[in-house]
Structure formats: structure tokens, C-alpha cells
Amino acid sequence: MTGAPARALAVAARLRELGILVALGLVVLAVTLLSPSFLHLDNLGQVLLSVSLVAIAAAGQTIVVLTRNVDLSVGSMVGLVAFVTGDLLKQHALGVPEAVLAGCVLGLGLGAVNGAIVTIGRVPAIVATLGTLNVYRGLDFFVAGGKEVSAYDLPRAYLGIATSAVAGIPVLIVAAAVIAAAVAFVLRSTRPGRALYAIGSNPAAADAVGIPSQRLVFAAFAASGLLCGVAGVLWGSRFGTVNAFAASGLELEVIAAVVVGGVNIFGGSGTVFGAMLGALLLGTIDNALTLLRLSQFWLQAIDGVVILLAVGADATIRGSLQRALRARSGRR
């Protein structure tokens, strides 16, 4: 697609992100009016800290969703990596850098298994990752066997990762920002990145022009696994206490962030920047409920409504864009 339609699509994508920014601005404004302490630097830092882990996993999820697939297993991957990393340190089996590396490699391996099931086994992604969501969580239970790793068992150097800061900014936030920027660069400016969009927007055409779809889809799942590995390592460092339930249900938050951020669930369009904004919007709402002393019970219900609104907005924008394009080509 070239010329006017391509420009119109680019404008629409930017409009979509602008929309989330406006929504985010409105939420921030409303919460600040009701509870001025929201804008305190401490609180804003808290929001970013709690969003950062979701954001790292959401960057990986974006890669997968762009290819017209989905990774439902993220919560279990993060949980399993967090526990195994913590347990390795507890048993003094490895030093901190080695254990961190082992956690990331484990995540990569779990993601590669997902990728292999989808590409070699030809299992639809939603089925494959629903399966591994449970397989990985079950493995977590086998490994943990009812035990938990607590902060007392962990070396200070590991716990320090989450609390340390670079130029005054907590490492978790820096890590999320760097990862998001790197993924955004790959998706936007490299050949494999553009190929991922092509696979998602028209798989048959992508095959026809010689894009190695299977290999790239495999790589997308592996990347999602790797980023979940990173998130898992940081999870253990941030919370200190890890049991077999750690990060369960995280997949819903991650997919919600991606969908709210305007990444098309049928692949082919969306940006990491959007997904980050989506994670930020949901995290801000979460924080606002706490500040306004509203019951946390409302949180899930509000998350559900936000997902429905976001996907509804997507459909509206896309529909009016298509009508506009059709009207223009009709005039010619």
C-alpha cells in the first residue's frame, strides 16, 4: 500500500495513540482533582514501578500479536522463571549474575517451546499457549512443591536489582523503557520487524514474497519468552517472596495492555509505544482506585470495561477510515 492510503493509515495509528494519551490525561486530571497526592513524585514513581513488569511482558506480547498469534502463557512463564531463579539462589547453586542469566535463558526456552508447538506442531497459538499456560504453571507447582522463596533466602545483591537506580530512576523503569525502545526499533526499522507486520496483515502474501513466516513466528514466541524471563527475574527481585502462584493471571493484564494500546488482535497493526501507553493507563486506573479509597473489587470490572471501550474505539476508527478510503477511490 503506497501513497494516500498508507498516509491515512499512519495518521489513524497516531490518532489511536493520541486517544489513549487523552484518556490517560483525563484520568490523571480527574484523580488529581479528587486526590492531589496523586501527582507526588513518590506516587508517580509507584505507578511506573508497578507498570514496568507488565510493560516488559507486553512488549513481547506485542511482537507475537502483530504476527496474528497470541501468547496466553506469559503469567506462567514469569511465575516459573521467578521461582526457579529464586530457588537457585536460595540453594546457593549459582551466583547472582549466573542465576539471572539462567532465568532469562529459561524464559527463552519456554518461549521456544511455544514457538515450536505453533510452527512445527501446527497448533493454533491460542490452543498451544492455553496448554502451556497450564503446563508451565503445573511445572511451577512440581518444582515448588508447596514451598516458597522469601526475601530472607535471597542474597542482597539480587534483591538490590529492583531497588537500585540509574541517575535517580529505578532500574525496573529503566529496564522497561530500554526494552520498549529496543523492540520498537526492531519492529519499526529492521527487515525482520517489517516482516512481522507483513505476516500479520496478510500471511499468504507474506509467504508469496518469500518471507520466512514460520521462522519469524517461532522467533516472536521465543522473544516473548525471553522478555517474560527478564520480567520473571525482576519479579523475584522486586517482591522477594515467590511461591508457585506468583504472577498468575498476569497474562490478562498483559493482553489487556496490548489491546487497549491499539495493537490489532488479528495482527498486522499496532506499536510497542501504544502497548506501553495501554499498560500505563491500566496501571494509573489501578493506582487511582487505591488513592480514592475505592474498593479494589471494582478494579477487574473497570479493566473489563476499558478493554471493551478500547476495542470498540479501534473498530470505529477502522470502520470510518475504510469508508473514507472507499469514498476517495470512488471519486477517482
Place this chain on the structure above:
Amino acid sequence: MSAALRPLLRRRETLLVVLLALFVALGSALSPYFFDAQNFSDLADDLMEKAIMALPLALIIIAGEIDLSVESMLGLSSALLGLSFGLGLPLWAGIPLVLLVGALGGLLNGLLVTWARLPSLVVTLGTLALYRGLAYVVLGPRAVSHWPAAFNAFGFGDVPGTLVPWPLLVFAALAIVFAFVLHRTWIGRQLYATGKSQEAARFAGVRVARLKTMLFVLSGVLAALAGVILTARLASARADNGQGFVLDVVTAVLLGGVNIFGGEGTIAGVVLAVFVIGVLRNALTLADVAPDAQSTAVGALLIVSVAGPNVVGRIRAAWRNREVWT
């Protein structure tokens, strides 16, 4: 192998019967308490909420959509029943009320999918969060117990003189109706047609939007019914009832041979798959494997059941090509 046997062996149902026999043998080997009428009765009882939700989900997936929100509708139904009963509303009024709420929840899903044309995967992911959230808003962290004896008897008890649990009777009746409608009526044929090609079905005169909306309503009502049954069986209404059920429900439908992309599947396959999962979980429970660790086996079963035939097919195709080349 005779030619007459070949199609029978290729059927998904045959594979499931073999799996069922295998897991029954496994259960008997693992525990002396497994092969026992009372255990089979309890095993069936444990499955019924998931089994009831699997029936409409099978139709929805055959028609090319999905409904992930059923487990949350179950929770919302349980919470509402608890709230209304706690406020003094008798059950003969409370149960129809929650079934109505189930219908409305299903209608919302259906309209968002058909009228607003949103993808059902995202819509029902949204309502999965929404309905569970509403369940907590309705009941909070409380549990409502102290139900009337007759209600508990429905949940715990068996049909007098037999070991058949009441919920199993409900499921059996529903399964027969679903099998008849799907395999013997024009509604079933329209469902398959819609799942194979929505456009072609529309041109052939199928009212696709109305059909799909009705399916989501049906799914909501039966999820609410499952909520009533689970409340009776646990003698406890809680907002988190049924959390995590969607895995077993979706697994049962797909293991039963329903194609995730629509257009294929049978009720017999789904019913068999429900019992395959149930027997596997029960055997593992008797072998002291915790429920969450059992999920490893269920998840692996799901993947292997879909990947297995694909991989075997590819190996067979490669083998055939080799013969051509030599």
C-alpha cells in the same frame, strides 16, 4: 485392516474412547479406590459445571467464535444467588433471576460480537474481567452458606435408589438436546455452514448475526445454571467460584475434536472429552497429585491432541514423498 474399519479408526471419538480406557486402567493401577461405583459417581459430580458450559461453547466454536467469559458468568451467578438469598429472596425467585442475568450477560457478548462487529476473543476477554469484577462488587470477599436442605440435596445427593448425581441428570438431558439440535436439525446445519464460511452462509440465507447472538445468550444462561449447581454442590456462594474453569472447558471442547477455526465437531466428542479430562484428574487426585499440578497433564493432553495428528500427518507425507523419489 478391513476397509470398513478404516473410517471408524480415523474418527476422533474412537481415539477418545481409547484414551478413556487408558486413563481408567491408569486410575485402577494408581489407586485401589479408583474402580468403584461411588468414586465414579463423585467423579461425574465434580465435572458437571464444566460439562454443562462445554456444550454451548462447542456450538459457539463450531460457528467460528469463542466465549472465554463463561467462568466469570458462573461466578457472577453464584454471587448474585448468594446476595439475593441472603437478602431474603426465596430460591424459586432467585434462580430464575440469575438465569435471566446470565441471558443478559450473554446478550451483551453477542451484541458486541454481531452488532458492533468486535472480535469475540477480545470481547469475552473483556467480559471475563468485567463479570468477575461484578461478582466481587456484588458479594465482596464474603461467602454465603446455610442453604435450604432441598437445595443442598440437589447439589450433594443422587437420584434416589441410584448413584446418579442430580447434576449429571441435568447434563445428560442437555447433552441429548444439544446433540439432536446440532446433528439432526437445520439449526445445526446452519451452525456448521456459518463456521465453514460466514459469507457463504449469509448468501445462503442464514441469519448469521441472530444465530450467533442466540448462541451467546444460551452460553450465558447455561453458565449461570452451572453457577447455581456449583453453589448447591459446595453449599457456598462466593465471588471466586469457578475461577480457572475456562481452561478445562475450552480443553474439553477442543480435545473433543471441535476445530478452533470453526465448522467441525460433534457433541459426542465433547462429552467423551469431558470424561477423559475428569477421569485423568480423578486418577491423579487419588495418586495424591495436587489439582494445580494436574493442569500440566491436562494442558499437555490438549497440545498433543491437536499437534499429534498434524505431526503424524507430516511424517507420513514425508514418508510417501521419499517413496516417490526412490
